[in-house]
Amino acid sequence: DTEVTQTPKHLVMGMTNKKSLKCEQHMGHRAMYWYKQKAKKPPELMFVYSYEKLSINESVPSRFSPECPNSSLLNLHLHALQPEDSALYLCASSLGQGVQPQHFGDGTRLSIL
Amino acid sequence: LAKTTQPISMDSYEGQEVNITCSHNNIATNDYITWYQQFPSQGPRFIIQGYKTKVTNEVASLFIPADRKSSTLSLPRVSLSDTAVYYCLVGFDNYGQNFVFGPGTRLSVLP
Numbered sequence: 453d454t455e456v457t458q459t460p461k462h463l464v465m466g467m468t469n470k471k472s473l474k475c476e477q478h479m480g481h482r483a484m485y486w487y488k489q490k491a492k493k494p495p496e497l498m499f500v501y502s503y504e505k506l507s508i509n510e511s512v513p514s515r516f517s518p519e520c521p522n523s524s525l526l527n528l529h530l531h532a533l534q535p536e537d538s539a540l541y542l543c544a545s546s547l548g549q550g551v552q553p554q555h556f557g558d559g560t561r562l563s564i565l
Numbered sequence: 566l567a568k569t570t571q572p573i574s575m576d577s578y579e580g581q582e583v584n585i586t587c588s589h590n591n592i593a594t595n596d597y598i599t600w601y602q603q604f605p606s607q608g609p610r611f612i613i614q615g616y617k618t619k620v621t622n623e624v625a626s627l628f629i630p631a632d633r634k635s636s637t638l639s640l641p642r643v644s645l646s647d648t649a650v651y652y653c654l655v656g657f658d659n660y661g662q663n664f665v666f667g668p669g670t671r672l673s674v675l676p
Contacts, residue, residue, distance in 0.1 A: 456608070494652055494666035495609065542608050553599065556608025 455479055456557035458543050464563045467533060473560045475526040475543030483507075483549040484526040486518060487542040489559070495542055501526060502549040533564045569653050569667035576673050583640045585670050587653030590634050598629060598636045599654040603669075609652060613638070648674045 456477045465471050475484065483502050487495035500508035501520040515537075517529040526543055540561055544554040570588045577583045589598070597616050601609035613620055615627040615636070626639040640647060653667035 494669050496666075497664070544608070553611035553614060554609075556610070558607050561606075 456543055456545055456555050458541075458557035458560050460560060461558070462561045462563075464565060465530070465533065466565050467535075469533075470529070470531045472530065473528040473541055473543075473562075475528075475545075475557060476524055477545040477555070478524055479545065479555065480523075481545035481547055481555070482523060483546045483552075484520060485544040485546075485554065486526070486528055487544065489540040489542055491539075499528075500549060507549060530562075533562075535564045538562055538564045569655050569665070571651075571653055571667045571670045573668070574671040574673070576675060577643055578675050579644055580642050583643050583647075583672060583674075585638045585640075585651055585653075585672070586635055587638070587655070587667055588635045589653070589655045592633050592655055596656045598627065598633075600625070600627065600638045601652045601654060601666075603650045603652065612651075643672075643674045645674050645676060648672060 456475060459474045463471060483500065485500050486498040488498055489495045497510050498512045499506065499518045504520045504523055515532050519527040519529060528541065540559040542556055542559045544556045546552040546554045568591065575585065597614055599614040600612040602612050603609040613622055613625045613627045615629050617629050617633060620627045628637045628639065638651060650669045650671050652669045654664055656664040
């Protein structure tokens with residue numbers, strides 16, 4: 453079992469829908485991350501939050517909107533996605549933004565129709 | 566960004582030692598080297614991290630030469646359950662910026 457919980461595990465949505473992905477950790481970690489992973493490819497960093505503030509945005513399109521309501525919770529709001537956005541979305545956390553290992557959730561499998 | 570290269574795939578047999586090498590020619594002074602394991606439909610799992618020389622834990626060893634332009638993950642006596650993709654991550658510096666996963670090595674352990 454992973455210590456980082458992601459919901460839902462699977463999501464199918466149309467291009468005009470609005471949905472949100474949720475990530476939760478209770479390890480006291482102060483850095484949280486969103487990654488996108490396409491099939492047979494490595495994870496690609498999207499966003500980093502450090503102490504609930506957005507620290508890194510890797511030039512992600514505005515149809516992806518991250519939110520960190522508190523130190524345990526990370527959301528990714530989705531709107532007007534494109535079929536090429538279909539992927540596995542992974543959340544991770546670490547003790548701090550720096551030289552620590554990251555703890556990953558098992559991801560949300562997103563399909564855009 | 567430290568670009569990394571890894572073998573795309575490797576095959577091994579149960580009980581053998583497996584060595585997977587990652588090349589990172591332009592690694593920066595502050596960069597660490599971290600290895601993750603990923604099974605299908607799961608997130609990556611941390612294996613080991615190092616900066617120089619050798620690091621060993623209960624599951625693996627990491628060898629880093631003096632020039633730090635490459636690193637080798639060593640898995641002793643692999644089993645079928647070690648079949649997975651192994652990623653090398655370089656550049657996780659003190660400020661947590663500028664890090665990129667390597668392309669990954671798909672390890673298949675055969676009986």
